[in-house]
Amino acid sequence: MSTRRAGTSSKRDSQATGRVLALRFVRSLGFSVHDFEIAEQALRQGPDDDVLPSAVFWRVMQKSYEDARALDHWHTLTLIDAHRALLIKGEGGDFRAAREASSSHEIQEIMALGSVFSSRSVSAVKVVSGGCCPPCDALDDRCYSFSQALNELPIPRVCTASWCTCTWVAQDGD
Ligand SMILES: [Zn+2]
Numbered sequence: 001m002s003t004r005r006a007g008t009s010s011k012r013d014s015q016a017t018g019r020v021l022a023l024r025f026v027r028s029l030g031f032s033v034h035d036f037e038i039a040e041q042a043l044r045q046g047p048d049d050d051v052l053p054s055a056v057f058w059r060v061m062q063k064s065y066e067d068a069r070a071l072d073h074w075h076t077l078t079l080i081d082a083h084r085a086l087l088i089k090g091e092g093g094d095f096r097a098a099r100e101a102s103s104s105h106e107i108q109e110i111m112a113l114g115s116v117f118s119s120r121s122v123s124a125v126k127v128v129s130g131g132c133c134p135p136c137d138a139l140d141d142r143c144y145s146f147s148q149a150l151n152e153l154p155i156p157r158v159c160t161a162s163w164c165t166c167t168w169v170a171q172d173g174d
Contacts, residue, residue, distance in 0.1 A: 015050060018090045022053035025083040026060050035060050054087035074109035078102050089163065099156050099164065107149050110170045123173030125149050133161040143171050 026036045039059040043051045061080050068076035081102035088095035107125055114122030129140040135158040144152070149168065156164030 012050070014090070014092075015053065018053040018087060019056075021090060022057045022087050025057060025087065029061065029064070029079065029083065031060050052091055052093075054084060054091055054093070057087055058084060072108075072112060074105045074112055077105040078109060081105060086163075096156070100153055103153055103156055103164075103168070104150055106168050107146060110168060111146050114170065121173040122170040124171040125168045126171045127155055127166055128169050129155075129166045132165045133159055135160055136164065136166050139166075 023033060023036050027033065036056060040051055040056045043055055043059060061084070064076065065080050067073075068080070079102075081098050085095040085098035085102060088098060110122060110125050124143050124145050126141055126143045127136070127139045129136040131137060132155075136155060139154055139158065142154075144154070155166040155168070159166070
């Protein structure tokens, strides 16, 4: 993935907006403006070099992401993926892989919660579309086994909206 691109004025405007958003995301996920600036500086190759805010965000988050993956902290992975996808989308980039990763981590979080709360038997997941788009709405309330959901990842794959707003919820067993 490229971390920078040539700057025209409109690109610079959207990049400035993206930078503010990336800063906000970094802070909401427990890091400081200083952490962001250090990462930005590290990625910059010259004084006038533009660095994509999504790349800076990813650099700040990478260690947390790896730690979360090692510890199966699915919720953290879901959050980082979703925020990263939003930033890439704002830059006009291909955000599908990041958005799909957030959906798949969401499913794994539900699977993990099902085994933590033994009083509750979670057997599967279902789609809540909330009026996202017609293809997603057609899946509303549909149940998937965990492996089916992970393999097919119908949301966000079937989505025709610019940003899939669907979510997975636990389907209680018994
Ligand atoms: Zn949709």
